[in-house]
Amino acid sequence: MTEGPGFWITLEGGDGSGKTTQADLLESWLTDAGHTVLRTREPGGSEVGQLIREIVLHHRGDIAPRAEALLYAADRAHHVATVVRPALQRGDVVLQDRYLDSSVAYQGAGRVLDATEVRELSLWAAEGALPDLTVLLDLDPAAARTRLDSADKPFDRLEAEKAEFHGRVRDGYLALAAAEPDRFLVVDAADAPDVIAAGIRTRVAALLAP
Numbered sequence: 001m002t003e004g005p006g007f008w009i010t011l012e013g014g015d016g017s018g019k020t021t022q023a024d025l026l027e028s029w030l031t032d033a034g035h036t037v038l039r040t041r042e043p044g045g046s047e048v049g050q051l052i053r054e055i056v057l058h059h060r061g062d063i064a065p066r067a068e069a070l071l072y073a074a075d076r077a078h079h080v081a082t083v084v085r086p087a088l089q090r091g092d093v094v095l096q097d098r099y100l101d102s103s104v105a106y107q108g109a110g111r112v113l114d115a116t117e118v119r120e121l122s123l124w125a126a127e128g129a130l131p132d133l134t135v136l137l138d139l140d141p142a143a144a145r146t147r148l149d150s151a152d153k154p155f156d157r158l159e160a161e162k163a164e165f166h167g168r169v170r171d172g173y174l175a176l177a178a179a180e181p182d183r184f185l186v187v188d189a190a191d192a193p194d195v196i197a198a199g200i201r202t203r204v205a206a207l208l209a210p
């Protein structure tokens with residue numbers, strides 16, 4: 001990664017895989033260790049991104065798959081240029097919920113666009129920026145659905161997709177992790193949160209060690 005002296009971590013996984021819990025735990029640990037942490041997310045990590053997030057997650061009715069892919073890529077382009085890259089140049093640890101792997105898994109494998117094209121689109125949008133570490137919280141979609149149901153919140157457009165869609169998303173993620181084992185850490189999201197957190201800390205500590 002050549003974005004500056006900072007360190008960039010992205011969290012990936014299906015809806016209901018526990019990314020937020022793990023981001024909270026990792027953020028406290030990093031802050032206690034003296035790092036300046038910038039917590040952010042896609043879609044919606046910038047003001048422009050908030051507007052795009054409204055469309056992609058809450059628009060009623062269909063959005064053509066290529067239009068959806070372009071909306072996520074537009075959010076990403078603005079977010080990397082105005083939020084992520086400046087933070088990495090300041091030397092922050094950027095802790096980010098979702099990045100381009102979400103597009104490859106959801107718009108590629110999920111919506112059945114060409115995965116390579118979706119990835120190239122995002123790389124163009126982000127001028128090639130890739131994280132130092134991507135943590136994939138891998139979970140069986142049926143278990144994730146049980147968690148989402150018990151959270152008792154209305155589903156957004158993507159969460160409301162059928163089980164087969166979420167199965168393809170999971171397989172898409174696992175293929176990405178297999179293709180880039182150095183960038184990815186795959187954890188079993190069915191484990192207890194503190195067990196998962198410890199595994200993530202071990203990898204982060206090794207990468208941040210001088």
Ligand code: TYD
Pocket residue numbers: 014015016019041042043057072097098099100102103104106107156158159
């Ligand atoms: P969000 O509420 O952030 O979900 P979660 O809390 O599960 O991360 O909503 C993001 C949704 O957008 C999620 O269903 C995945 C989807 N998404 C894509 O389809 N493509 C993308 O490139 C990104 C970043 C997200």
